[in-house]
Amino acid sequence: MTKENDFMELYQAWKSLPNGSKAELRRCTKPDDLLEVPAFYRLFGGRGEKEWQKKAYQRLIFCLPCIEHTEQKISLGAALAGGRKGERPAVSESRMIQVIRNQTPNDMIQLRRILKQVEPKVHWPLMAKQLWYWDYNERSKRDLLEDFFINQSDK
Incomplete structure (x- = not known):
């Protein structure tokens, strides 16, 4: 099974959760809050063998309640920039830079x-691929920022 299939399987498991379980996950304010929520363990389900993989799944599950999947190949940076040239960015440049400069767990928060x-x-x-390597590889954060700026309007 490919990593992309794993990520989509996780997304489908999220979509199939009861509304109450989804609400539990939405109320978490930091990644470690997930460790006290039964819905997290329903999604996690023993995924990840190494500690860094477990942390990666924790990041994925922490962000899942706040996005919507589309089959179009829209990256996170493009979505946060507004997605298309000529549109006003959905997020300010300073907020994006703040995310990149912060360390774990504040960057995820x-x-x-x-x-x-x-x-x-x-x-x-x-x-999910970007979040998977978030702590492991500084390049993930830089890629997000570059993608954000590339997809911004020139206005």
Whole structure:
């Protein structure tokens, strides 16, 4: 099974949760809050063998309640920038830079606040791949910022 299939399987499991379980996950304000929520364990379901993989799934599940999947290949940076040239960015440049500059867990907390505000439509496997390597590879954060600026309007 490919990682993209794993990510879509996680998204489908999220979509099939009862509304009460989804609400429990939405109320979490930081990634570690998930560890006290039964719905997290229903989604996590023993995924990830190594500690870094478990943390990666925790990031994915933390952000899941704040996005909507689309089959269009829309990246997170593009969605937060407004998605198309000529549109006003959904998020300010300073808020995006704040996310990138913060360290764990504040970077995820700031990102999730932005996601809650914007409720972006993204291609979940693209976003999930970026979050998967978020702490492991600084390039993920830089890619998000670059993608955001590339997809912004020149106005």
